[in-house]
Structure formats: C-alpha cells, structure tokens
Amino acid sequence: METMIEFQHICKSYGTQVVLNDFQLSIEKGAFVTMIGSSGCGKTTALKLINGLLIPDEGTIRIEGTDIQTMDQNVLRRNIGYAIQGSVLFPHMSVEQNIAYVPSLLNRRDRQRTRDAVDQWMKIVHLPQELKDRYPWELSGGQQQRVGIARALAASPDILLMDEPFGAVDSITRTQLQKEIKAIHEDSGITIVFVTHDINEALYLGTRVLVMDQGAIQQYDTPDQIRSRPATDFVRQLISGQQQAAG
Ligand SMILES: Nc1ncnc2c1ncn2[C@@H]1O[C@H](COP(=O)(O)OP(=O)(O)OP(=O)(O)O)[C@@H](O)[C@H]1O
Numbered sequence: 001m002e003t004m005i006e007f008q009h010i011c012k013s014y015g016t017q018v019v020l021n022d023f024q025l026s027i028e029k030g031a032f033v034t035m036i037g038s039s040g041c042g043k044t045t046a047l048k049l050i051n052g053l054l055i056p057d058e059g060t061i062r063i064e065g066t067d068i069q070t071m072d073q074n075v076l077r078r079n080i081g082y083a084i085q086g087s088v089l090f091p092h093m094s095v096e097q098n099i100a101y102v103p104s105l106l107n108r109r110d111r112q113r114t115r116d117a118v119d120q121w122m123k124i125v126h127l128p129q130e131l132k133d134r135y136p137w138e139l140s141g142g143q144q145q146r147v148g149i150a151r152a153l154a155a156s157p158d159i160l161l162m163d164e165p166f167g168a169v170d171s172i173t174r175t176q177l178q179k180e181i182k183a184i185h186e187d188s189g190i191t192i193v194f195v196t197h198d199i200n201e202a203l204y205l206g207t208r209v210l211v212m213d214q215g216a217i218q219q220y221d222t223p224d225q226i227r228s229r230p231a232t233d234f235v236r237q238l239i240s241g242q243q244q245a246a247g
Contacts, residue, residue: 006025006026007026009023009024010058010059011057012042020056020215034209035193036211038213041213047161063079078157082163084163085165095122095133101154102151106155127150162193178201219232
C-alpha cells in the first residue's frame, strides 16, 4: 500500500507544554482515518501540521514522500481540503460563490466548467439548488456544514482534513452527513483524516481508527480490531462507552 501522509519523529510544543513528542504515524493513500482521544491530547495540532498551518519543532511531515516544508505552501493547501466545526464560509459570498471559490481560480477562462462543478457538488452533499444565491446566515447549521464540505471538495483535493465537522449539528443531520461523507470517500478514493469526540462516529466512518491519549498513540487499527482487541485500558474504556451508547 502506498503511503499518503507520514509523520516522522514529530515534536510540537506550545511554550513549555509538549503536545506531541516523537509522534510517528503513517496514513495509507485512500484511507479514512478517524482520530479520537482525550481533550487536549493533540488531535487538532496533528491535523494542522499536515496542511502547514502549524510547523513542527522537530521531525518531518511527508506527503507522498515529499517533505512538506520543501513544497510551495499554496500548492500544498490547494491539495488539502480543510473542513472544521461551525461555519467557516465567506460571509459576504453566496453559497455558489463559496463553493466556486477554488474552481474559479483554476478554471479562470471556463466559467461554465465552474458552474457545472458547483451543481455537481451541491447534488453530492444534498443541497437543493435553490439555495445557491443565499448567504451563509440564511442557512441552517447543517446546510452551512454541507456548503463547507462542498467547498472543500470542489477544489478536488487529494486529502481532506476534517476537524469535528459534524459537532455543531443535530443528531439526525449528523447521521445523514456521516452517510454522505462515507459515500464520498468510497466513490472518490480521497484520503480523509477526521477528528471526532464520538467513538460511534470514529468506528462507523474510519477504515482505521487512531486512539490518542496525552500525545501518545494508544492504538491505530481497524474498527474491528479496536472493538475486539483494545490495546490499552484507555481504549477499553472508550469502547465500553460505545457499548453503553449503543445498548
Ligand atoms: N496556539 C496554542 N497556544 C498554546 N497552547 C495551545 C495552542 N493550541 C493548542 N494548545 C494546547 O495544546 C494542547 C493540544 O491542543 P489540541 O487542540 O491539539 O488538542 P485536541 O486533542 O484537538 O483537543 P480537543 O479534543 O479538546 O479539541 C491543549 O492542551 C491546548 O490547550
């Protein structure tokens, strides 16, 4: 299997607080990795190191073998979609303009191509076409989240980073969005790294689940292995929470 993202001996501190210490992780191309762990254990930090929003104190991050520090940061970010909790849409732009943002940069001379791309992505994330001319404040939380995902995907990234993208929506919308993102992953073969606090979500979506505690990897395994062979007490506790929630 080809490696898409690799963390090699990564150290990252904020002031005197060490968050990641000799962190090592390899993510296969096409994987859907869900990251779960205690609050403050470094999940968001790990995510932001992938798209260069944060720079490691030590160690190297590689994407398809290339050290990201040596890459053009604009090219890097254009290849990596980023969707986070709550609305990160451009408030002064309509739904259509938000989704078209990157495609219109890429297809400067071909407006029809951009319009077609917007239509296509709105369909995929189940946004009715009549919402095209609305502004973010005229949308529900779930619709805003869908626009955010469509915008991230419309840039045709190889990698999609998602930081609790469904944290702020009701449970029915959340279940729908989970199904949609799972289908998008299966259809596109994109590599997804997804941070969540919800063990059910982590086990449902992930082809691999990364369980972290205090900057250390507790287990990195398939959902079946996490369920049947929890590697540490921390993982066992997470799973017992899942069984309670399910039962
Ligand atoms: N810019 C910053 N300056 C100082 N400390 C920070 C900064 N960003 C994060 N931290 C601290 O680093 C630790 C790791 O933060 P991070 O956001 O990566 O954790 P997380 O696992 O995503 O947490 P949560 O599950 O609560 O979202 C936390 O203790 C946090 O308070």
